[in-house]
Amino acid sequence: MASESSGRTFQEYLEHHLQNLVYGPLPAGHERKFYTKGDDETTKEAYCQSKNLDYDGEKYCKETLTEDGWYLANNKTDVDAMGFWALHIDTMFFSVLLGGLFLFIFAGAAQNFSLDKPTKLQLFIEMMIDFINGVVKGTFKAAQNSLIAPMALTIFFWVLLMNVMDLVPVDLIPYPAELLGVPYLKVVPTTDLNLTAALALSVFVLYLFYSIKSKGFVGFIKSISLHPFGPWMLPANLFIEIIDLIAKPLSLALRLYGNLYAGEMIFLLIAGMVSINLTSFMGLGLNLAGITLSLIWAIFHILIVVLQAFIFMMLTVVYMNMAHEKFEQH
Amino acid sequence: MNLNATLLGQMIAFGLFVWFCWKFVWPPLLAAMEERAEKIEQGLKDSEESAKKILDAEEQSKKMLAEAKKEAKKIMDNAKNQSEKIVEESKNKATEEKNRIVGSAQSEIEKEVVNAKKTLEKDFAASVMSAVKKIVAKEVSISNYQDTVDKSLDDFRK
Numbered sequence: 001m002a003s004e005s006s007g008r009t010f011q012e013y014l015e016h017h018l019q020n021l022v023y024g025p026l027p028a029g030h031e032r033k034f035y036t037k038g039d040d041e042t043t044k045e046a047y048c049q050s051k052n053l054d055y056d057g058e059k060y061c062k063e064t065l066t067e068d069g070w071y072l073a074n075n076k077t078d079v080d081a082m083g084f085w086a087l088h089i090d091t092m093f094f095s096v097l098l099g100g101l102f103l104f105i106f107a108g109a110a111q112n113f114s115l116d117k118p119t120k121l122q123l124f125i126e127m128m129i130d131f132i133n134g135v136v137k138g139t140f141k142a143a144q145n146s147l148i149a150p151m152a153l154t155i156f157f158w159v160l161l162m163n164v165m166d167l168v169p170v171d172l173i174p175y176p177a178e179l180l181g182v183p184y185l186k187v188v189p190t191t192d193l194n195l196t197a198a199l200a201l202s203v204f205v206l207y208l209f210y211s212i213k214s215k216g217f218v219g220f221i222k223s224i225s226l227h228p229f230g231p232w233m234l235p236a237n238l239f240i241e242i243i244d245l246i247a248k249p250l251s252l253a254l255r256l257y258g259n260l261y262a263g264e265m266i267f268l269l270i271a272g273m274v275s276i277n278l279t280s281f282m283g284l285g286l287n288l289a290g291i292t293l294s295l296i297w298a299i300f301h302i303l304i305v306v307l308q309a310f311i312f313m314m315l316t317v318v319y320m321n322m323a324h325e326k327f328e329q330h
Numbered sequence: 331m332n333l334n335a336t337l338l339g340q341m342i343a344f345g346l347f348v349w350f351c352w353k354f355v356w357p358p359l360l361a362a363m364e365e366r367a368e369k370i371e372q373g374l375k376d377s378e379e380s381a382k383k384i385l386d387a388e389e390q391s392k393k394m395l396a397e398a399k400k401e402a403k404k405i406m407d408n409a410k411n412q413s414e415k416i417v418e419e420s421k422n423k424a425t426e427e428k429n430r431i432v433g434s435a436q437s438e439i440e441k442e443v444v445n446a447k448k449t450l451e452k453d454f455a456a457s458v459m460s461a462v463k464k465i466v467a468k469e470v471s472i473s474n475y476q477d478t479v480d481k482s483l484d485d486f487r488k
Contacts, residue, residue, distance in 0.1 A: 024334070079332065088336040095340065099347045103355060110358040115366045129359050150356035151348045158347060194333055198340030202348075 010272050015076075017170060017268050020192060021184045022073040024086025026065055033060040033075055074183050088192055095189040098161040102154070132156060132313075139317045142324035143214065151206075151320075152313045155199065159256065160309035162189045166263055167298055167305065170271045190260040190308075193253065200253035203316050207248065210323035219326075248319055252312065259308050263301050270294045455483065 008016065026032070034051070036059060038044040048054060048061035056062050065071075072089075073079045079086065109125045118126070136149040165188045174185040189195045212220045224241035225234050273290035462479060 020336075022334075082334070084332075084334050086332075086334045086336075087339060088334070091336055092339050092343070096343055099343060103347060103350055106351070106355045106359070110355055110362070113359065113362040115362065115369060125359065126363055129356075129363060133360070146357075147348070147352055149360075150352040153356060154344075154348045154351040158344075192336065194336035195340045197333060198337045199344055201337070202341050202344050 013272065014265075014268055016184065017174065017186070018265075019076070019079070019184045020088040020186050021090040021182060022079050022082060022086045023070060023089045024073065024079075024082030026069060026071050026078065026081055028065050028067045030065045030078075030081050032063045032065065032071070032078060034063075035059060036061045072183060088186075088194055090184070090186050091189045091192040091195055094165060094187055095158070095162055095195055098165070098189070099154075099158045102157045102161055106153075106157075128157075129153070135314065136317055139314070140321045140324075142321050142326075145210070145320070145324065147206075148317060148320050152317050155316055156309050156313040159190060159199070159312050160306060162195070163260060163305035163309055165189070166191070166260055166267070167301060169294075170264070170267050188260060188264055190256055191264045193257045196257040197249075197253040199256075199312070200249040203252060203319060204249035207319050207323045210320065214324050215326060252315055256308050256312050259304055263297075263304055266297055267294065267301075270297060451487070454486075458483075 033056070034053065036044040036055065037047045041057075045055040051061060053061035053063050071078070073082060073086070105121070106125060109122050112119075113122065132153045133149055136152050140148050168187060173187045174182075177185045186192065211223070215223055224245065225231075225238050227237055227241060229237055270290050270293045273286045274294070459479075
Protein backbone atom coordinates (compact mmCIF):
# COMPACT_ATOMS: atom_id res chain seq x y z
CA MET A 1 0.00 0.00 0.00
CA ALA A 2 2.49 2.51 1.20
CA SER A 3 5.29 1.39 -1.05
CA GLU A 4 3.77 2.64 -4.28
CA SER A 5 2.27 5.83 -2.97
CA SER A 6 5.40 7.05 -1.26
CA GLY A 7 7.56 6.13 -4.22
CA ARG A 8 9.49 3.41 -2.42
CA THR A 9 10.52 0.04 -3.74
CA PHE A 10 9.19 -3.02 -1.95
CA GLN A 11 12.51 -3.52 -0.23
CA GLU A 12 12.47 0.05 1.00
CA TYR A 13 8.92 -0.49 2.21
CA LEU A 14 10.04 -3.54 4.23
CA GLU A 15 13.05 -1.75 5.66
CA HIS A 16 10.94 1.22 6.52
CA HIS A 17 8.48 -0.93 8.43
CA LEU A 18 11.20 -2.79 10.29
CA GLN A 19 12.92 0.37 11.49
CA ASN A 20 12.05 1.82 14.87
CA LEU A 21 11.53 5.47 15.49
CA VAL A 22 14.85 6.31 17.11
CA TYR A 23 15.70 9.36 19.14
CA GLY A 24 19.33 9.81 20.04
CA PRO A 25 22.46 11.92 20.08
CA LEU A 26 24.20 12.82 16.84
CA PRO A 27 27.70 14.31 16.75
CA ALA A 28 28.65 17.51 14.97
CA GLY A 29 29.72 16.88 11.39
CA HIS A 30 27.19 14.06 10.90
CA GLU A 31 25.39 14.29 7.59
CA ARG A 32 21.63 13.80 7.76
CA LYS A 33 19.55 12.80 4.76
CA PHE A 34 15.86 13.34 4.07
CA TYR A 35 13.72 12.07 1.24
CA THR A 36 12.98 14.80 -1.23
CA LYS A 37 9.72 15.15 -3.11
CA GLY A 38 8.98 15.88 -6.73
CA ASP A 39 8.99 14.30 -10.19
CA ASP A 40 12.11 15.74 -11.75
CA GLU A 41 15.49 17.16 -10.74
CA THR A 42 14.39 20.77 -10.59
CA THR A 43 11.33 20.26 -8.35
CA LYS A 44 13.36 17.96 -6.10
CA GLU A 45 16.08 20.54 -5.77
CA ALA A 46 13.51 23.26 -5.19
CA TYR A 47 11.92 21.15 -2.45
CA CYS A 48 15.26 20.78 -0.70
CA GLN A 49 16.04 24.44 -1.01
CA SER A 50 12.62 25.34 0.41
CA LYS A 51 13.67 23.40 3.53
CA ASN A 52 17.08 25.11 3.59
CA LEU A 53 18.90 21.88 2.70
CA ASP A 54 21.29 20.77 -0.01
CA TYR A 55 20.18 18.39 -2.76
CA ASP A 56 22.37 15.31 -3.34
CA GLY A 57 21.31 14.90 -6.98
CA GLU A 58 19.34 11.69 -6.43
CA LYS A 59 16.71 11.04 -3.76
CA TYR A 60 17.77 12.99 -0.76
CA CYS A 61 18.20 16.40 0.71
CA LYS A 62 21.15 16.53 3.07
CA GLU A 63 22.22 18.56 6.03
CA THR A 64 25.52 18.54 7.91
CA LEU A 65 25.15 19.05 11.63
CA THR A 66 27.19 21.90 13.08
CA GLU A 67 26.88 20.85 16.73
CA ASP A 68 26.07 17.82 18.91
CA GLY A 69 22.43 17.31 19.66
CA TRP A 70 19.56 14.90 20.03
CA TYR A 71 17.61 14.11 16.89
CA LEU A 72 15.03 11.72 15.49
CA ALA A 73 16.85 9.33 13.18
CA ASN A 74 15.83 9.60 9.56
CA ASN A 75 17.65 6.60 8.20
CA LYS A 76 19.97 3.73 9.00
CA THR A 77 23.09 5.93 8.96
CA ASP A 78 21.57 8.19 11.60
CA VAL A 79 20.70 5.17 13.74
CA ASP A 80 24.20 3.75 13.42
CA ALA A 81 25.74 7.08 14.33
CA MET A 82 23.64 7.35 17.49
CA GLY A 83 25.17 4.29 19.14
CA PHE A 84 23.96 2.91 22.45
CA TRP A 85 22.33 6.00 23.92
CA ALA A 86 19.48 6.01 21.48
CA LEU A 87 15.89 5.44 22.45
CA HIS A 88 13.20 3.69 20.47
CA ILE A 89 10.41 6.19 20.97
CA ASP A 90 7.74 4.00 19.37
CA THR A 91 8.61 0.94 21.45
CA MET A 92 8.67 2.99 24.62
CA PHE A 93 5.45 4.79 23.74
CA PHE A 94 3.36 1.78 22.79
CA SER A 95 4.68 -0.48 25.54
CA VAL A 96 4.09 2.08 28.27
CA LEU A 97 0.70 2.92 26.78
CA LEU A 98 -0.35 -0.74 26.74
CA GLY A 99 1.11 -1.49 30.15
CA GLY A 100 -0.64 1.58 31.48
CA LEU A 101 -3.88 0.42 29.89
CA PHE A 102 -3.53 -2.98 31.54
CA LEU A 103 -2.81 -1.49 34.95
CA PHE A 104 -5.54 1.13 34.54
CA ILE A 105 -8.17 -1.50 33.79
CA PHE A 106 -7.07 -3.87 36.52
CA ALA A 107 -6.53 -1.19 39.16
CA GLY A 108 -9.92 0.26 38.26
CA ALA A 109 -11.51 -3.14 38.70
CA ALA A 110 -9.76 -3.54 42.05
CA GLN A 111 -11.03 -0.13 43.13
CA ASN A 112 -14.63 -0.75 42.06
CA PHE A 113 -14.70 -4.38 43.11
CA SER A 114 -18.23 -5.41 43.96
CA LEU A 115 -18.78 -8.56 45.99
CA ASP A 116 -22.44 -8.90 45.15
CA LYS A 117 -22.90 -7.29 41.75
CA PRO A 118 -19.82 -7.92 39.62
CA THR A 119 -19.69 -6.32 36.19
CA LYS A 120 -18.73 -8.42 33.18
CA LEU A 121 -15.31 -6.79 33.12
CA GLN A 122 -14.83 -7.68 36.76
CA LEU A 123 -15.82 -11.26 36.09
CA PHE A 124 -13.30 -11.43 33.27
CA ILE A 125 -10.60 -10.00 35.49
CA GLU A 126 -11.48 -12.40 38.28
CA MET A 127 -11.22 -15.22 35.80
CA MET A 128 -7.78 -14.03 34.75
CA ILE A 129 -6.62 -13.63 38.34
CA ASP A 130 -7.87 -17.11 39.07
CA PHE A 131 -6.13 -18.46 35.99
CA ILE A 132 -2.79 -16.84 36.83
CA ASN A 133 -3.13 -17.84 40.46
CA GLY A 134 -3.77 -21.42 39.39
CA VAL A 135 -0.73 -21.47 37.13
CA VAL A 136 1.50 -19.95 39.79
CA LYS A 137 0.22 -22.25 42.54
CA GLY A 138 0.68 -25.26 40.28
CA THR A 139 4.20 -24.34 39.22
CA PHE A 140 5.77 -22.23 41.89
CA LYS A 141 6.07 -24.62 44.82
CA ALA A 142 9.56 -24.05 46.14
CA ALA A 143 8.70 -21.20 48.50
CA GLN A 144 6.31 -18.40 49.29
CA ASN A 145 6.80 -15.20 47.35
CA SER A 146 4.06 -12.64 46.92
CA LEU A 147 5.86 -11.09 43.94
CA ILE A 148 5.60 -14.05 41.60
CA ALA A 149 1.86 -14.03 40.88
CA PRO A 150 1.52 -10.28 40.22
CA MET A 151 4.64 -10.40 38.09
CA ALA A 152 3.19 -13.30 36.11
CA LEU A 153 -0.04 -11.37 35.66
CA THR A 154 1.82 -8.26 34.51
CA ILE A 155 3.98 -10.21 32.09
CA PHE A 156 1.08 -12.13 30.63
CA PHE A 157 -1.16 -9.15 30.00
CA TRP A 158 1.51 -6.71 29.01
CA VAL A 159 3.08 -9.09 26.53
CA LEU A 160 -0.35 -10.15 25.30
CA LEU A 161 -1.46 -6.58 24.66
CA MET A 162 1.80 -5.75 22.91
CA ASN A 163 1.52 -8.90 20.79
CA VAL A 164 -2.05 -8.06 19.88
CA MET A 165 -0.73 -4.89 18.24
CA ASP A 166 0.62 -7.29 15.62
CA LEU A 167 -2.95 -7.96 14.51
CA VAL A 168 -3.48 -4.31 13.69
CA PRO A 169 -3.03 -3.96 9.91
CA VAL A 170 0.60 -3.12 9.23
CA ASP A 171 0.02 0.28 7.64
CA LEU A 172 -2.96 1.42 9.70
CA ILE A 173 -0.95 3.43 12.21
CA PRO A 174 2.47 3.99 10.56
CA TYR A 175 1.06 5.42 7.31
CA PRO A 176 -1.04 8.24 8.84
CA ALA A 177 1.81 8.89 11.26
CA GLU A 178 4.20 9.29 8.33
CA LEU A 179 1.84 11.78 6.73
CA LEU A 180 1.98 13.68 10.01
CA GLY A 181 5.77 13.72 9.81
CA VAL A 182 6.83 10.73 11.91
CA PRO A 183 9.60 9.15 9.80
CA TYR A 184 9.34 5.62 11.22
CA LEU A 185 6.88 3.79 13.41
CA LYS A 186 6.81 0.23 14.66
CA VAL A 187 3.63 -0.36 16.59
CA VAL A 188 4.43 -3.85 17.92
CA PRO A 189 6.81 -3.38 20.84
CA THR A 190 7.51 -7.12 21.11
CA THR A 191 9.11 -7.07 17.64
CA ASP A 192 11.80 -4.90 19.20
CA LEU A 193 14.59 -7.01 20.67
CA ASN A 194 15.21 -4.25 23.20
CA LEU A 195 11.88 -4.88 24.83
CA THR A 196 12.01 -8.66 24.91
CA ALA A 197 15.60 -8.51 26.12
CA ALA A 198 14.62 -6.02 28.81
CA LEU A 199 11.90 -8.35 30.08
CA ALA A 200 14.19 -11.36 29.91
CA LEU A 201 17.04 -9.52 31.65
CA SER A 202 14.73 -8.29 34.41
CA VAL A 203 13.54 -11.85 34.94
CA PHE A 204 17.14 -13.03 34.87
CA VAL A 205 18.17 -10.46 37.47
CA LEU A 206 15.36 -11.65 39.70
CA TYR A 207 16.44 -15.23 39.01
CA LEU A 208 19.97 -14.50 40.16
CA PHE A 209 18.73 -12.49 43.14
CA TYR A 210 16.41 -15.20 44.43
CA SER A 211 18.92 -17.95 43.62
CA ILE A 212 21.52 -16.30 45.78
CA LYS A 213 18.95 -15.35 48.41
CA SER A 214 17.58 -18.86 48.84
CA LYS A 215 20.77 -20.88 48.33
CA GLY A 216 23.20 -18.37 49.77
CA PHE A 217 26.11 -17.12 47.69
CA VAL A 218 28.17 -20.23 48.41
CA GLY A 219 25.20 -22.44 47.68
CA PHE A 220 24.66 -20.68 44.38
CA ILE A 221 28.30 -21.13 43.40
CA LYS A 222 28.05 -24.76 44.43
CA SER A 223 24.90 -25.21 42.38
CA ILE A 224 26.69 -24.13 39.21
CA SER A 225 30.00 -25.82 39.90
CA LEU A 226 29.31 -29.18 41.60
CA HIS A 227 26.47 -30.10 39.37
CA PRO A 228 25.70 -32.25 37.32
CA PHE A 229 28.93 -34.35 37.39
CA GLY A 230 30.22 -33.87 40.91
CA PRO A 231 33.29 -32.00 42.19
CA TRP A 232 35.80 -33.96 40.09
CA MET A 233 34.48 -32.44 36.90
CA LEU A 234 34.28 -28.86 38.13
CA PRO A 235 35.29 -27.10 34.88
CA ALA A 236 32.81 -29.13 32.85
CA ASN A 237 30.11 -28.40 35.40
CA LEU A 238 30.82 -24.70 35.31
CA PHE A 239 30.82 -24.71 31.54
CA ILE A 240 27.50 -26.51 31.31
CA GLU A 241 25.80 -24.61 34.09
CA ILE A 242 26.89 -21.20 32.87
CA ILE A 243 25.61 -21.97 29.40
CA ASP A 244 22.40 -23.19 31.02
CA LEU A 245 22.21 -19.98 33.00
CA ILE A 246 22.78 -17.69 30.05
CA ALA A 247 20.42 -19.69 27.89
CA LYS A 248 17.55 -18.74 30.15
CA PRO A 249 17.31 -15.00 29.41
CA LEU A 250 18.55 -15.54 25.88
CA SER A 251 15.87 -18.07 25.02
CA LEU A 252 13.20 -15.97 26.75
CA ALA A 253 14.15 -12.84 24.81
CA LEU A 254 14.74 -14.47 21.44
CA ARG A 255 11.69 -16.73 21.49
CA LEU A 256 9.26 -13.87 21.93
CA TYR A 257 11.16 -11.53 19.64
CA GLY A 258 11.61 -14.14 16.93
CA ASN A 259 8.01 -15.25 16.89
CA LEU A 260 6.58 -11.78 16.75
CA TYR A 261 9.20 -10.41 14.37
CA ALA A 262 8.60 -13.28 11.98
CA GLY A 263 4.85 -12.83 12.29
CA GLU A 264 5.17 -9.15 11.52
CA MET A 265 7.47 -9.91 8.63
CA ILE A 266 4.94 -12.26 7.08
CA PHE A 267 2.22 -9.63 7.44
CA LEU A 268 4.53 -7.18 5.68
CA LEU A 269 5.28 -9.61 2.86
CA ILE A 270 1.58 -10.23 2.37
CA ALA A 271 0.95 -6.48 2.48
CA GLY A 272 3.55 -6.17 -0.29
CA MET A 273 1.36 -8.32 -2.52
CA VAL A 274 -1.62 -6.09 -1.85
CA SER A 275 0.37 -3.01 -2.79
CA ILE A 276 0.58 -3.96 -6.46
CA ASN A 277 -1.79 -1.90 -8.62
CA LEU A 278 -5.29 -3.10 -9.32
CA THR A 279 -5.45 -2.38 -13.06
CA SER A 280 -4.10 -5.68 -14.38
CA PHE A 281 -5.75 -9.06 -14.02
CA MET A 282 -2.59 -10.37 -12.37
CA GLY A 283 -2.55 -7.48 -9.92
CA LEU A 284 -6.17 -8.05 -9.01
CA GLY A 285 -5.50 -11.73 -8.35
CA LEU A 286 -2.51 -10.93 -6.19
CA ASN A 287 -4.53 -8.43 -4.23
CA LEU A 288 -7.27 -10.94 -3.57
CA ALA A 289 -4.69 -13.58 -2.65
CA GLY A 290 -3.00 -11.08 -0.36
CA ILE A 291 -6.18 -10.19 1.44
CA THR A 292 -7.08 -13.86 1.89
CA LEU A 293 -3.60 -14.76 3.10
CA SER A 294 -3.59 -11.81 5.43
CA LEU A 295 -6.83 -12.99 6.97
CA ILE A 296 -5.62 -16.58 7.33
CA TRP A 297 -2.33 -15.50 8.84
CA ALA A 298 -4.09 -13.09 11.20
CA ILE A 299 -6.39 -15.85 12.45
CA PHE A 300 -3.45 -18.18 12.94
CA HIS A 301 -1.50 -15.38 14.54
CA ILE A 302 -4.12 -14.97 17.26
CA LEU A 303 -2.93 -18.32 18.53
CA ILE A 304 0.74 -17.30 18.44
CA VAL A 305 0.02 -13.99 20.14
CA VAL A 306 -1.65 -15.62 23.13
CA LEU A 307 0.66 -18.60 23.20
CA GLN A 308 3.84 -16.51 23.27
CA ALA A 309 2.49 -14.35 26.07
CA PHE A 310 1.57 -17.48 28.00
CA ILE A 311 4.93 -19.13 27.38
CA PHE A 312 6.84 -16.07 28.54
CA MET A 313 4.75 -15.91 31.70
CA MET A 314 4.99 -19.65 32.32
CA LEU A 315 8.76 -19.79 31.85
CA THR A 316 9.18 -16.83 34.17
CA VAL A 317 7.28 -18.68 36.87
CA VAL A 318 9.28 -21.86 36.21
CA TYR A 319 12.57 -19.96 36.45
CA MET A 320 11.44 -18.26 39.64
CA ASN A 321 10.58 -21.65 41.05
CA MET A 322 14.05 -22.96 40.13
CA ALA A 323 15.60 -19.91 41.74
CA HIS A 324 13.82 -20.58 45.01
CA GLU A 325 14.82 -24.22 45.18
CA LYS A 326 17.39 -25.10 47.80
CA PHE A 327 20.67 -26.51 46.57
CA GLU A 328 20.72 -30.28 46.73
CA GLN A 329 23.59 -32.61 46.04
CA HIS A 330 22.44 -35.13 43.45
CA MET B 331 18.12 -3.85 15.11
CA ASN B 332 20.47 -2.65 17.78
CA LEU B 333 20.38 -3.04 21.47
CA ASN B 334 20.40 0.44 22.93
CA ALA B 335 19.15 2.58 25.77
CA THR B 336 15.61 1.36 25.03
CA LEU B 337 16.64 -1.79 26.87
CA LEU B 338 17.25 0.19 30.06
CA GLY B 339 14.07 2.19 29.59
CA GLN B 340 12.06 -0.97 29.16
CA MET B 341 13.62 -2.57 32.22
CA ILE B 342 12.62 0.46 34.26
CA ALA B 343 9.12 0.42 32.79
CA PHE B 344 8.80 -3.31 33.47
CA GLY B 345 10.01 -2.84 37.04
CA LEU B 346 7.50 -0.06 37.64
CA PHE B 347 4.63 -2.02 36.13
CA VAL B 348 5.40 -5.12 38.17
CA TRP B 349 5.82 -3.04 41.31
CA PHE B 350 2.50 -1.29 40.73
CA CYS B 351 0.71 -4.55 40.04
CA TRP B 352 2.35 -6.13 43.08
CA LYS B 353 1.34 -3.31 45.41
CA PHE B 354 -1.94 -1.95 44.07
CA VAL B 355 -3.58 -4.44 41.74
CA TRP B 356 -2.98 -8.00 42.82
CA PRO B 357 -3.52 -7.85 46.60
CA PRO B 358 -6.88 -6.00 46.59
CA LEU B 359 -8.25 -8.17 43.79
CA LEU B 360 -7.15 -11.39 45.41
CA ALA B 361 -8.34 -10.24 48.84
CA ALA B 362 -11.73 -9.29 47.43
CA MET B 363 -12.04 -12.63 45.66
CA GLU B 364 -11.07 -14.50 48.80
CA GLU B 365 -13.55 -12.45 50.77
CA ARG B 366 -16.29 -13.39 48.38
CA ALA B 367 -15.30 -17.06 48.49
CA GLU B 368 -15.51 -16.87 52.27
CA LYS B 369 -18.85 -15.10 52.06
CA ILE B 370 -20.26 -17.78 49.79
CA GLU B 371 -18.95 -20.51 52.04
CA GLN B 372 -20.43 -18.77 55.07
CA GLY B 373 -23.72 -18.29 53.23
CA LEU B 374 -23.92 -21.97 52.39
CA LYS B 375 -23.09 -22.91 55.95
CA ASP B 376 -25.69 -20.47 57.25
CA SER B 377 -28.40 -21.76 54.96
CA GLU B 378 -27.61 -25.31 55.97
CA GLU B 379 -27.77 -24.32 59.60
CA SER B 380 -31.02 -22.46 59.17
CA ALA B 381 -32.53 -25.44 57.37
CA LYS B 382 -31.55 -27.56 60.34
CA LYS B 383 -33.00 -24.95 62.66
CA ILE B 384 -36.28 -24.98 60.77
CA LEU B 385 -36.42 -28.77 61.10
CA ASP B 386 -35.68 -28.47 64.79
CA ALA B 387 -38.34 -25.84 65.21
CA GLU B 388 -40.87 -27.99 63.40
CA GLU B 389 -40.11 -30.92 65.63
CA GLN B 390 -40.29 -28.75 68.67
CA SER B 391 -43.60 -27.28 67.62
CA LYS B 392 -44.96 -30.79 67.08
CA LYS B 393 -43.77 -31.78 70.49
CA MET B 394 -45.27 -28.69 72.02
CA LEU B 395 -48.56 -29.29 70.26
CA ALA B 396 -48.70 -32.87 71.54
CA GLU B 397 -47.90 -31.70 75.02
CA ALA B 398 -50.55 -29.02 74.85
CA LYS B 399 -53.09 -31.58 73.73
CA LYS B 400 -52.13 -33.82 76.62
CA GLU B 401 -52.39 -30.93 79.00
CA ALA B 402 -55.77 -29.94 77.64
CA LYS B 403 -57.02 -33.49 78.01
CA LYS B 404 -55.75 -33.60 81.54
CA ILE B 405 -57.46 -30.33 82.34
CA MET B 406 -60.69 -31.52 80.81
CA ASP B 407 -60.50 -34.79 82.73
CA ASN B 408 -59.84 -32.90 85.91
CA ALA B 409 -62.76 -30.63 85.27
CA LYS B 410 -65.02 -33.61 84.63
CA ASN B 411 -63.86 -35.26 87.82
CA GLN B 412 -64.33 -32.10 89.73
CA SER B 413 -67.81 -31.54 88.40
CA GLU B 414 -68.74 -35.11 89.12
CA LYS B 415 -67.41 -34.71 92.59
CA ILE B 416 -69.34 -31.50 93.06
CA VAL B 417 -72.51 -33.09 91.79
CA GLU B 418 -71.94 -36.07 94.06
CA GLU B 419 -71.20 -33.86 96.99
CA SER B 420 -74.27 -31.72 96.42
CA LYS B 421 -76.31 -34.87 96.03
CA ASN B 422 -75.01 -36.15 99.33
CA LYS B 423 -75.63 -32.83 100.98
CA ALA B 424 -79.16 -32.74 99.62
CA THR B 425 -79.83 -36.27 100.83
CA GLU B 426 -78.45 -35.39 104.21
CA GLU B 427 -80.52 -32.26 104.32
CA LYS B 428 -83.57 -34.22 103.31
CA ASN B 429 -82.86 -36.85 105.93
CA ARG B 430 -82.35 -34.17 108.50
CA ILE B 431 -85.57 -32.41 107.56
CA VAL B 432 -87.49 -35.65 107.38
CA GLY B 433 -86.02 -36.73 110.74
CA SER B 434 -86.92 -33.54 112.48
CA ALA B 435 -90.42 -33.69 111.02
CA GLN B 436 -90.81 -37.26 112.18
CA SER B 437 -89.68 -36.42 115.71
CA GLU B 438 -92.05 -33.49 115.65
CA ILE B 439 -94.81 -35.78 114.56
CA GLU B 440 -93.90 -38.31 117.19
CA LYS B 441 -93.93 -35.60 119.84
CA GLU B 442 -97.30 -34.47 118.54
CA VAL B 443 -98.52 -38.06 118.65
CA VAL B 444 -97.31 -38.48 122.23
CA ASN B 445 -98.91 -35.20 123.20
CA ALA B 446 -102.11 -36.18 121.46
CA LYS B 447 -102.05 -39.56 123.16
CA LYS B 448 -101.54 -37.93 126.52
CA THR B 449 -104.37 -35.51 125.98
CA LEU B 450 -106.51 -38.26 124.57
CA GLU B 451 -105.69 -40.44 127.54
CA LYS B 452 -106.58 -37.72 130.00
CA ASP B 453 -109.78 -36.85 128.17
CA PHE B 454 -110.75 -40.48 127.78
CA ALA B 455 -109.98 -41.33 131.41
CA ALA B 456 -111.97 -38.35 132.57
CA SER B 457 -114.94 -39.25 130.36
CA VAL B 458 -114.71 -42.90 131.35
CA MET B 459 -114.52 -41.89 134.94
CA SER B 460 -117.48 -39.65 134.64
CA ALA B 461 -119.38 -42.36 132.81
CA VAL B 462 -118.38 -44.92 135.36
CA LYS B 463 -119.27 -42.56 138.18
CA LYS B 464 -122.65 -42.09 136.69
CA ILE B 465 -123.13 -45.84 136.27
CA VAL B 466 -121.78 -46.61 139.64
CA ALA B 467 -123.76 -43.93 141.27
CA LYS B 468 -126.71 -45.59 139.85
CA GLU B 469 -125.81 -49.14 140.66
CA VAL B 470 -122.99 -49.70 143.11
CA SER B 471 -120.70 -47.78 145.16
CA ILE B 472 -117.48 -46.97 143.38
CA SER B 473 -115.44 -48.54 146.07
CA ASN B 474 -116.52 -52.04 145.04
CA TYR B 475 -115.12 -51.67 141.57
CA GLN B 476 -112.17 -49.46 142.20
CA ASP B 477 -109.68 -52.28 141.58
CA THR B 478 -111.20 -53.31 138.29
CA VAL B 479 -111.27 -49.73 137.12
CA ASP B 480 -107.69 -49.15 138.00
CA LYS B 481 -106.69 -52.39 136.30
CA SER B 482 -108.37 -51.48 133.06
CA LEU B 483 -106.88 -48.08 133.19
CA ASP B 484 -103.52 -49.61 133.49
CA ASP B 485 -104.17 -51.79 130.49
CA PHE B 486 -105.21 -48.84 128.49
CA ARG B 487 -102.10 -47.05 129.42
CA LYS B 488 -100.04 -49.78 128.02
